[in-house]
Amino acid sequence: MVAKLPVPEYDPLKVINTVLNERKRYLQFYQSITDDLKEQVKLYLDASGDPGIIKPLNIRDYTNSDDEAESRKNSLINLYSPKPNKAPYEVLEKMRNEHGLLFCPSCGEDGSPGTLDHYLPKTVFPELAVCIANLTPMCSKCQGKKSSDYLTDDGLKAYLHPYYDEIPYILFHVDIASPFDKPSAFSVSLDNKVTGDLRRLVESHIQGVNFKNRFEKFCETKHLHLLRLIDKDRQDKDPMPAKYVVRLFLRQEQEKALNAWGAIYYQSVLNSPLLLEYLDHGELPQFI
Numbered sequence: 001m002v003a004k005l006p007v008p009e010y011d012p013l014k015v016i017n018t019v020l021n022e023r024k025r026y027l028q029f030y031q032s033i034t035d036d037l038k039e040q041v042k043l044y045l046d047a048s049g050d051p052g053i054i055k056p057l058n059i060r061d062y063t064n065s066d067d068e069a070e071s072r073k074n075s076l077i078n079l080y081s082p083k084p085n086k087a088p089y090e091v092l093e094k095m096r097n098e099h100g101l102l103f104c105p106s107c108g109e110d111g112s113p114g115t116l117d118h119y120l121p122k123t124v125f126p127e128l129a130v131c132i133a134n135l136t137p138m139c140s141k142c143q144g145k146k147s148s149d150y151l152t153d154d155g156l157k158a159y160l161h162p163y164y165d166e167i168p169y170i171l172f173h174v175d176i177a178s179p180f181d182k183p184s185a186f187s188v189s190l191d192n193k194v195t196g197d198l199r200r201l202v203e204s205h206i207q208g209v210n211f212k213n214r215f216e217k218f219c220e221t222k223h224l225h226l227l228r229l230i231d232k233d234r235q236d237k238d239p240m241p242a243k244y245v246v247r248l249f250l251r252q253e254q255e256k257a258l259n260a261w262g263a264i265y266y267q268s269v270l271n272s273p274l275l276l277e278y279l280d281h282g283e284l285p286q287f288i
Helices: 010-023 027-046 066-078 089-098 140-146 196-208 212-232 242-254 261-270 273-281
Strands: 113-117 133-138 172-176 185-188
Touching: 010 027, 010 196, 010 242, 027 066, 113 140, 113 261, 172 212, 172 261, 185 196, 185 212, 196 212, 212 242, 212 261, 212 273, 242 261, 242 273, 261 273
Parallel strands: none
Antiparallel strands: 113 133, 172 185
């Protein structure tokens, strides 16, 4: 996760109440699980979604057979796919399409995320399938990589939570290797100020969404784009020093988020004196 998002304005318990009140089928099951389901949502909110505290309900406790338990589990999961005239269809549509994000809050890649991820997977926690605080905007690449994972092999929290985990500073730095006209490598690493439990969690998170490989490939494209812009600027009568050009781009990217991919790249350029010297005085490649 690269940016903390505000918790959605919708009251999770009110949404749950509306959904449960609409149930027409399996009434005995929903009547038996309602109180515990609401308590599970309250626990989620109090525990900030921490999987070390929240354990899934055993659906078998509310049914008469294993087959019935599996069927009712699917019923709970299907609450996430309501028909247009059923709750919480409109809420989910607004959460998917009206979040105003220009980047994925899970990885930082540019683009407006068009899907919602269940932070605690609905296949494991079907009772949280429509818990609003459990639904976070995410790009399809991150969602495909994360899938239904939520714990490490050691049973620890595997992913940062966009609504509850604070990330107040830039997490990453990119080492840009020479030759700068076509760098041979971009190596991304965690900043030294990221320590302790947060470092472990960030490392787990970025591995889970395949951040490193994706971001380093992005840097290749971004770097060529910067070379082209510098080449054009040099053609002006009064070209700006490279650090001023880069600083302008950095401010624009940081308006999205401190850990948006462009922001990380441009900050790393500013932290690379040899690269800035090359951008001001080096021979730019002809192919740009």
